[in-house]
Amino acid sequence: MIEFTPAYARMSSEQLRERASALRELMRACRLCPRNCGVDRLSGELGACGVGADPIVSSYGPHLGEEAPLVGRRGSGTIFLTHCNLKCIFCQNYDISHLGRGRPMTLDEVARMMLELQESGCHNINWVTPTHQVPMLIEATRIALEQGLRLPIVYNCGGYESLDVLRLLDGIVDIYMPDAKYGDNSAGEQLSGVADYWDRCREALAEMHRQVGDLQTDADGIAARGLLVRHLVLPEEMAKTAAVMGFLASLSLDTYVNVMAQYRPQHRARQATFAREVSAIARPITTAEFHRAVQDAVEAGLHRLDQRRASL
Ligand code: SF4
Structure with missing residues (x-):
């Protein structure tokens, strides 16, 4: 039996519709993310x-490989959204984020997915890379809410947010679960194709923390x-891990941080031409x-660390 009442379930259907509509308006000269492309996606x-x-989804299902507080006993209900607003040269989901593996869905189909994940016992609905599709996701959530959705939403993003x-x-x-990929702008420009990653990421994380606070x-x-x-x-x-940890500590020493060790050269990071330019990324x-990196977090004063050492 589900006792938890997620934030969106305390809103009326009309309020959710208004939010989805306001978000959709941002697609008219698109500024859904800090790239501010200005194209009329509508x-x-x-x-x-x-x-x-329209929403495009690559896959969905219970996921047991996410952070322990999301996975619990029955898994996190992941929905992998196709494409991405970042172009990380080492992306481990290159076929989804760069090549666009997935298929267009209706809003009703996305709502049905969320309800299926709930029926299968998942603890949450985990939108993976939602930034560029968020108006559609909110409208699908409104539809699913009317049909009984009651799981918390996890906004699992790259950290480059408007x-x-x-x-x-x-x-x-x-639940917000952003990456904090780099602690300076130049790394973001070199590795993800945006010149202001760290500036926008810090603003975004501060706003997320203002809204939902430390992990409960x-x-x-x-x-x-x-x-x-x-x-x-x-x-x-x-x-630039030390800078990232210093900033997270400035938000709160109770910030929950997953320091991840699983980096492997993928995609362009494996190509000899690029590896010559940025040789460090090729290993x-x-x-x-x-x-x-873990020591950087500890020295910053952070203590809620989820350290993924297994693959080293
Ligand atoms: S969401 Fe897509 S189209 Fe809109 S500003 Fe970002 S990258 Fe550009």
């Missing part, structure tokens, strides 16, 4: 993310509300580099 134009006005969009998600999203779990350790941050450690400190991290 008329079929495409910007850098490559998605128009403040205007996040403000429209206030009171809808219970229920009596079984399952995430109910709050902020979880992921940071993928890169070779030769390319991710996995070392054990010493991972330990240094």
Whole structure:
């Protein structure tokens, strides 16, 4: 029996419809993310993310590989959205985020997916890479709410977010799970194709924390509300981990952080031409580099660390 009442279920259907509509308006000269492409997605134009006005989904299902507070006993209900607003050269989901593997869905189909994930016992609905499709997701949530959806929403994003969009998600999203990929702008420009990653990421994380606070779990350790941050450690400190941890500590020393060790060169990071330009990215991290990153977090004063060492 589900006792938890997610934030969006405390809103009326009309309020959710208004939020979805306001978000959809941002697609008319698209500024759903800080790229601010300005294309009219409602008329079929495409910007850098490559998605128009309809949702495109790659896959969905219970996921047991996410962070423990999301997975619990029955899994996190992931929905992998196709394409991405970032173009990370080492993306491990390249076929989905860059090549666009997936198929267009109706809003009713997306709502049905969420309800299926709930019926299968998942603890939450985990939107993976939602930024460029969020108006459609909110409208699908409204439809699913009317049919009984009661799981918290996890907004699982790359950390390159628009403040205007996040403000429209206030009171809808219970759990934010952004990446904090790099602690300076130049790494974002070199590795993800945007010049202001760290500036926008800091603003976004501060707004997310303002809305939902530190991660809270229920009596079984399952995430109910709050902020979880992921940071993928890169070779030769390319991710500027110390700066990231310092910022997260400034938000709150109770910030929950997953320091991830699983970096492997993928996609362009494996290509010889690119590897010559950014040679450090062409190898996995070392054990010493991972330990240094964890130490950066500890020295910053953070103590809720989810450390993924297994793959080293
Ligand atoms: S969501 Fe897509 S089209 Fe809109 S600003 Fe971002 S990258 Fe451009």
